Amino acid sequence: xxxxxxxxxxxxxxxxxEIACALAHSVSSDLFKAIKEEILSLPRKKVISSKDKNYPxxxxxxxxxxxxxxxxxxxxxxxxxxxxxxxDEKRCVGCWMCVMVCPYGAIRPNIxxxxxxxxxxxxxxxxxxxxxxxxxxxxxxxxxxxxxxxTLSEKR
Amino acid sequence: xxxxxxIGNSAAGIAAVEAIRQRDKESKVTVFSDEDYPAYCxxxxxxxxxxDIKEDKIVYRxxxxxxxxxxxxxxxxxxxxxxxxxNRVICEDKTQFTYDALLIATGASPKFPDTQGIKKRxxxxxxxxxxxxxxxxxxxxxxxxxVLGGGxxxxxxxxxxxxxxxxxxxxIKSKQVLSQMLxxxxxxxxxxxxxxxxxxxxxxxxxxxxxxxxxxxxVKLDSGKAFESSLIVVGKGVSPNIDLIKxxxxxxxxxxxADNSLKTNIPNIYTAGDCAETFDATLGRHTINALWPVAVExxxxxxxxxxxxxxxYAGSVGMNSIExxxxxVISLGTYKVKEGEANFEELRFCNTKENLxxxxxxxxxxIVGALFVGNIGNSGVFLRMIRERINISPFKDKLLQESFGxxxxxxxxxxxxxxxxxxxxKKAT
Numbered sequence: 038x039x040x041x042x043x044x045x046x047x048x049x050x051x052x053x054x055e056i057a058c059a060l061a062h063s064v065s066s067d068l069f070k071a072i073k074e075e076i077l078s079l080p081r082k083k084v085i086s087s088k089d090k091n092y093p094x095x096x097x098x099x100x101x102x103x104x105x106x107x108x109x110x111x112x113x114x115x116x117x118x119x120x121x122x123x124x125d126e127k128r129c130v131g132c133w134m135c136v137m138v139c140p141y142g143a144i145r146p147n148i149x150x151x152x153x154x155x156x157x158x159x160x161x162x163x164x165x166x167x168x169x170x171x172x173x174x175x176x177x178x179x180x181x182x183x184x185x186x187x188t189l190s191e192k193r
Numbered sequence: 194x195x196x197x198x199x200i201g202n203s204a205a206g207i208a209a210v211e212a213i214r215q216r217d218k219e220s221k222v223t224v225f226s227d228e229d230y231p232a233y234c235x236x237x238x239x240x241x242x243x244x245d246i247k248e249d250k251i252v253y254r255x256x257x258x259x260x261x262x263x264x265x266x267x268x269x270x271x272x273x274x275x276x277x278x279x280n281r282v283i284c285e286d287k288t289q290f291t292y293d294a295l296l297i298a299t300g301a302s303p304k305f306p307d308t309q310g311i312k313k314r315x316x317x318x319x320x321x322x323x324x325x326x327x328x329x330x331x332x333x334x335x336x337x338x339x340v341l342g343g344g345x346x347x348x349x350x351x352x353x354x355x356x357x358x359x360x361x362x363x364x365i366k367s368k369q370v371l372s373q374m375l376x377x378x379x380x381x382x383x384x385x386x387x388x389x390x391x392x393x394x395x396x397x398x399x400x401x402x403x404x405x406x407x408x409x410x411x412v413k414l415d416s417g418k419a420f421e422s423s424l425i426v427v428g429k430g431v432s433p434n435i436d437l438i439k440x441x442x443x444x445x446x447x448x449x450x451a452d453n454s455l456k457t458n459i460p461n462i463y464t465a466g467d468c469a470e471t472f473d474a475t476l477g478r479h480t481i482n483a484l485w486p487v488a489v490e491x492x493x494x495x496x497x498x499x500x501x502x503x504x505x506y507a508g509s510v511g512m513n514s515i516e517x518x519x520x521x522v523i524s525l526g527t528y529k530v531k532e533g534e535a536n537f538e539e540l541r542f543c544n545t546k547e548n549l550x551x552x553x554x555x556x557x558x559x560i561v562g563a564l565f566v567g568n569i570g571n572s573g574v575f576l577r578m579i580r581e582r583i584n585i586s587p588f589k590d591k592l593l594q595e596s597f598g599x600x601x602x603x604x605x606x607x608x609x610x611x612x613x614x615x616x617x618x619k620k621a622t
Contacts, residue, residue: 043617044617045616085599086600087601087603090600092600094598103486103573106489107485109204109237111252111253128250130240130245132236133516133523134485134486134514136521136572136573137486137514137525137572137573137576140574140576140577140606142572142574143573144573146521148519148521
């Protein structure tokens with residue numbers, strides 16, 4: 038099961054991933070057309086800077102996802118095989134319970150579409166668009182690995 | 194092989210069933226519901242009333258769910274009594290069932306005030322799909338309606354009615370809308386939004402009488418004023434459905450008292466959801482947090498523990514998320530500091546023109562509550578800080594900033610949230 042990892046040492050905070058993400062989820066997939074689309078495509082990722090370091094923040098696809106528990110419309114489900122939180126947009130009513138409970142602040146409301154914006158790992162595109170868009174190679178798409186203690190922000 | 198009985202087929206009950214089945218595929222699981230509808234998204238009834246969604250969207254688990262998980266489901270079957278000494282439940286129709294482990298997740302029912310005329314035909318609670326369908330059935334002949342109560346249920350009903358072209362007035366006893374989840378200032382934003390969209394809000398007055406001989410004609414207020422109305426929705430809070438245990442040894446206050454494994458004082462009886470009083474982390478005492486996500490969380494713990502696990506429930510936090518006409522609002526924990534209470538501090542940001550308001554309530558540098566109006570993007574991070582009791586002094590000056598986010602708290606939060614993706618080289622080398 039492939040996961041997204043972010044090498045904080047390499048991230049410059051250029052936000053290329055944000056642009057690539059928004060573009061990949063736009064209707065036209067063309068930058069100059071996308072910015073004129075009636076409903077602007079929003080990035081699923083946000084680079085947040087803290088203490089001189091930059092952190093791309095997006096849905097972590099938690100294994101015990103709070104958002105799935107909170108979803109009162111049964112639109113969010115955890116797919117064990119894919120290791121992903123999936124979102125059925127057709128069922129979503131935009132109640133923002135998922136936004137309220139996300140421990141990473143990684144789900145953002147799109148008030149216009151009434152649908153939360155969160156990383157879908159670019160679904161069937163093979164690999165998430167942000168990976169190639171990163172000029173420094175800070176976004177890594179690879180099989181889940183056991184990392185040496187202290188290198189990862191979270192324990193398993 | 195065990196026999197599990199779950200009373201209640203909504204958020205907590207279903208979460209418990211799923212947690213049991215993750216651990217125990219063999220034992221018998223029986224679910225009782227006093228409604229005649231498979232599990233549905235109770236919180237979506239206002240969207241259904243408004244015709245924002247069709248009926249298929251309201252289904253929380255399809256009928257096949259029960260078959261696939263080998264669950265025996267009884268609809269329209271009310272459990273009227275529990276006999277803990279004989280480990281059995283007794284239904285209204287006199288049938289009896291025995292259990293090894295029992296979950297009481299009976300939820301709550303709307304409270305009706307003793308206003309004169311409240312029993313008349315055309316006065317509704319707004320809790321079930323049945324209520325919703327009955328209200329919807331009257332809409333073609335309803336020009337004007339009154340909602341009694343300015344809480345979440347009342348306002349959601351008002352929204353649904355307005356969306357269907359009914360003239361709606363909301364009659365609220367207190368001086369603000371949503372007095373159980375917002376401060377005066379945040380409530381003002383919501384009220385303006387409702388009024389801009391044609392919902393009339395009447396504050397500081399209560400209904401004194403519902404007038405009409407047969408069909409309802411009007412609601413008379415305690416001020417003497419009367420509003421024409423043929424349909425009334427009552428949103429005056431709910432009370433837990435706990436009559437079934439009142440002749441037992443099971444302890445209760447307003448709701449059934451749950452310990453930190455969500456057991457009642459009877460070892461094989463558990464409780465979760467709107468009928469359960471659990472520890473509230475921000476209040477520091479037991480209370481009912483009647484909220485869908487809380488019910489799911491609790492149901493999961495109950496199911497696991499009924500199936501032999503030993504999970505500890507960390508406690509609930511009062512919270513809610515609402516949106517009316519494009520204005521999102523989130524309330525977490527304590528939302529008002531009573532005057533004269535010591536050690537509290539409020540951080541605020543307000544921009545009335547842009548419909549933006551944020552308030553963070555601190556007690557000794559710990560967040561005990563927060564309100565977000567307009568921009569709710571990072572509210573989950575605040576909920577996490579409340580839940581995990583994070584001392585915010587290292588980043589206090591950043592809390593109100595737009596740029597504040599998870600990276601600012603990552604070194605201080607517990608790291609046991611299971612996750613998929615992660616950061617590399619986070620620490621300086």
